[in-house]
Amino acid sequence: MGATKRQSGTEQGEEGEEAAAQPRSVRVVLLALMIAMLLAMLDNMIIGTAMPTIVGELGGLAHLSWVVTAYTLATAASTPIWGKLGDLYGRKGIFLTAIVVFLLGSVLSGMAQDMGQLIGFRAVQGLGAGGLMVGVMAIIGDLIPPRERGKYQGMMAGVMALAMIGGPLVGGTITDHLGWRWSFYINLPLGAVALAMVTAVLHLPKKERSKARVDYLGAALLTVGITAIVLVTTWGGTEYAWSSAVIMELVALGVAALVGFLFVEARAAEPIVPLHIFRNRNFTLMSVIGFLTGFVMFGAVLFLPLFQQSVQGASATNSGLLLLPMLLSMMVVSLISGRMTTNTGKYKIFPIIGGGLMVAGLLLLAQMDTGTSRLTSGLYMAVLGAGMGFLMQITMLVAQNSVEMKDMGVASSSTTLFRTLGSSFGVSIMGALFTSRVQDTMAERGGSSVTAQSAQLDAASLAKLPEQVREAYQFAVASGTQAAFLLGGIIAVAGFVAAFFVKEVPLRGAGPQPGPEAQTGGGADPARARVSENA
Structure with a gap:
């Protein structure tokens, strides 16, 4: 009897030690994942600062926009395919492959000898x-x-804030002291650390190689569709008029x-995007809210620094720091709401509050003027x-x-x-409205119009303008910013309304656990997904 108790106590002690070690192990894996996440987010921020130097050396100013567009297109088009491959063949191997492809693209981009090569290698990246x-x-x-995932929301929000604030500063420093090629090479040490850590500490259950054929036709149709959408939002109103033949052909x-993709997916044995997931009301609503959040967020990231530089006279070199109030607020609230979700298991109230605050914030920003x-x-x-x-x-x-x-x-890939x-639609539509309003206001007040490119003068260039023209320009930028944020506020109302229809489904994985037969997915089963520090 005593031996049994001692044995039971020993087993409980071992379980307690394992439970204590588990959070540490998870944090080690999360650190590796956050480094990989930082790679993807930081890249465009750094490259944006280096672009003037790159054009000065490689030439090809006419193709400058393609350096960003090629990267965006490849990212958007490949996102659902990576997600499906992970489901079919195992998450870890596919993730490591993605890191290697990204690092290969970084090396090749740093070695590019002309603008054509750089654009192609950016697509690989x-x-x-x-x-x-x-x-x-x-x-x-x-x-x-x-249920436990809320604890780590602040980490992801922090990585996003770090990328947006630090990217321009790091990009400018690297370009000035090491040369623009190191804007790409800087990814190598970070990527190597992520590769080593993920390989060493991440242990997921091995999947048997799926015998189902990859839905190549569905993947091709989805890639074409996404590419056309991104090109329409990138070129519309800038490279080509919205009513031009090129834009209309891309839309068609x-x-x-x-x-065609929807038709194929409904019949595919292993579809790239299983349409049945959209029958779940919450999933569909989250996709809609995610789309609207991306629309608003990246529009704000584009126009807030522009307003502060052009109207409030802030320095362009510190453009990342200009967003600090928004990013710090986002990070703190994300951390608090995540903790509350973990503690209570409740989450419906957060999209409602978030949607309301987003509408309020955009309408407040739409009131900004030259004073x-x-x-x-x-x-x-x-x-x-x-x-x-x-x-x-x-x-x-x-x-x-x-x-x-x-x-x-x-x-994960569909939501992303x-x-x-x-974000593509937000930058395009808000950008088109902004440029149109700036041009119209300049024509009314300054007797001249500006192009989309000249609607982004920095503080130094503004100081050189005659006072009357400078005041007219500042008023025009303020007017354009008001219009853009007002549109964002109207769009955000749809997300606020959608949040009320979210159904509060209990989050799996904490508190009293349902039986195995009741766990249909969405939570992590410790027997199915493990991490180890000493592997």
Whole structure:
């Protein structure tokens, strides 16, 4: 009897030690995942600062926009494919492959000898980036039960803030002291650390090689459809008029490809994006809210520094720091809401509060004019940041909780794709409205018009303008910013309304656990997903 008790006590002690070690092991894996996530987010921020130097050396100013467009296209088009491959063949191997592809693209981009090569190699880099973001989200979905995942939301929000604030500063420093090629080579040490850590400490259950054929036709149609959409949003109103033949042809191609994609997916044995996941109301609503959040967020990131530089006279070199009120607010709120989700298991209130704050923040920003102080604009940005903090991670959390484990990859990739497409639409539509308003206002007040390119003068260039023209330009930028944020506020109302229809489904993985037969997926089963520090 005593021996039995001692044995039981020993077993309990071992279980307690294992339970204590588990959070440490998870944190080690999460550190590796956050480094990989930082790679994908930091890249465009760094490269944007280095672009003037790159053009000065390689030439090809006419093709400058393709350096960013090629990366964006490859990322968006490959996102759902990476997610499905992870579901079919195992998350870890596919994620490591994505890191290698990204690093290969980085090396090749740093070695580019002309603009054509750089554009092609940036596409390779974007191909890997699509797998980085999806891999991080899907692996977190495998490792951490939804109820516990809220604890780590602040980490992801912090990485995003670090990329947006630090990217321009790091990019400028590297370009000035080491040369623009190191803007790409800087990815290598970070990528090597991520590769080593993921290989050593991440242990997921091995999947048997799927015998199902990859849905190549569906993948091709989806790629064509996404490419057409991104090109329409990138070129519309800038390279080509919205009513031009090129834009109309792209719209027709995109619609035809996506209709064909839906037809193929409904019949495929192993579809790239299983349509049945959209029958879940919560998943569909999270996709919509994610799209709208992406629309608003990247529009704000584009226009807030522009307003502060052109109207408030801030320095362009510190453009990342200009967003600090919004990003800090987003990070703090994301951390608090995540903790509350973990403690209570409740989450429906957060999309509602977040949607309301996002609408309020955008409408406040739409009131800014030439007399608005930096303190006032900072407070408005903090309101918008708080709204996004409630929404950014909760959309992925609820989406993953709404599907079975076997669909974790496509759930993560679909949610990421909708957010990416939202950002493309947001930058394009808000940008077109901004430029149009600036041109019209300059024509009315200054007797002249400006192009989309000259609507982005920095503080130094502004100081050289005659006072009357400078005042007219500042008024025009303020007017354009008001129009852009007002549109964003109207769009955000749809997300606020959608949040009321979210159904509060209990998050799996904490508290009293349902029986095995009741666990249909979305949470991590410790027997299915493990990490080890000493592997």
